[in-house]
Amino acid sequence: MTVVYHESDANIQFLREHRIAILGYGNLGRSFALNLRDSGLKLVVGNQADRYASLAASDGFQVLSIEQASKEANLIFMLLPDEVMPHIYLENVAPHLRTNDMLIFASSYSVAYGFIEPPSYVDAGLIAPRHLGVAVRDGFVSGLGYPCYVAVAQDYTGQAWNRLLAAALAVGALRQGAIEVSFNQEVELDLFMQQAVLPAIHHTLLAAAEVLINEGYSPEVALTELYLSGELGAILARAAIAGWSRALRRMSPTAQYGILSRTLDFQEMKMRRQMETILDDIRNGDFAQEWSSEFRDGYPRMQQMRRRFESSPMWRYEKEVLEILRGLEISADDDF
Ligand SMILES: NC(=O)c1ccc[n+]([C@@H]2O[C@H](COP(=O)([O-])OP(=O)(O)OC[C@H]3O[C@@H](n4cnc5c(N)ncnc54)[C@H](OP(=O)(O)O)[C@@H]3O)[C@@H](O)[C@H]2O)c1
Structure with missing residues (x-):
């Protein structure tokens, strides 16, 4: 049965004593960092010294190298592109992981395909928004939230779900309800x-x-x-909110007849x-x-x-x- 987690399932207190690092201040890294801070949590940003690092500093965050941020944190968000993540993890993150630390991914790619194997003594979870990075911030600010998947791949502490859901709450991922999936799915x-x-x-x-x-x-x-x-985009947007059948009913009878009769030709x-x-x-x-x-x-x-x-x-x-x-x-x- 599909499990959906809501805000009432999470307690941010599970993260109160945590030192949080966001590794990668790109599209999603920035949105997650701003949302975590607005939820009252303290964090550092790990990024190489370039325009993303400058943006994080001008947003008021303490910016460290990826390695230094990993050393300081015990809850680490891995928000780097899939293809570069494994070697950065091996060189800068893995050597500094301690017992009971937690890694949180926004895409399960590296773990699911075995490019990253979290050591057995840490927790590993997933908060994977089904939306653009910028929309993750917009959804938090507007209070509307965004669709999201959550998963735990490894629960060493027995607290992985409590910590993951607290983090998901803090980044606004539970507002619409987050669906539990596996890393592979x-x-x-x-x-x-x-x-x-x-x-x-x-x-x-x-x-x-x-x-x-x-x-x-x-x-x-x-x-x-x-x-x-933008009509095509508007139809898809309506279908995302109310379903295809209601989106279809918003169209003219001519359009509805044309769509339904000709769809068969494309099967x-x-x-x-x-x-x-x-x-x-x-x-x-x-x-x-x-x-x-x-x-x-x-x-x-x-x-x-x-x-x-x-x-x-x-x-x-x-x-x-x-x-x-x-x-x-x-x-x-x-x-x-
Ligand atoms: N964007 C989305 O809409 C979205 C949605 C859901 C999930 N995700 C997932 O979130 C994660 C991050 O995605 P993103 O879209 O936020 O990525 P992004 O915008 O491309 O940002 C990537 C970050 O990684 C850093 N980076 C890139 N190459 C690097 C390298 N060789 N060494 C060190 N740092 C490097 C970039 O900083 P520098 O360029 O300054 O090094 C930047 O801070 C991915 O796992 C992605 O699948 C993204």
């Missing part, structure tokens, strides 16, 4: 969404744009209709088989091995694919359309 679901669902949506939008532009519609109207209007076996193959590669670790060697080699394939994508006609059309419609000058390096 979290990473498999996350990668499946990234590799099976988003590419299918991407492919659908590209194919649809090509059809419309080849049939003589201007790129401006084609891309506006497909996604630049291809090929797509289902493709998704099953992707899930197999995620579960048997093939993707994790592929990504590790890509990282080791300096991301050659990723750079090549990005270059190909960004020089494709669709990307050029999109750039032109955004310049015309919104006055936005976009370069491939832009960070939105």
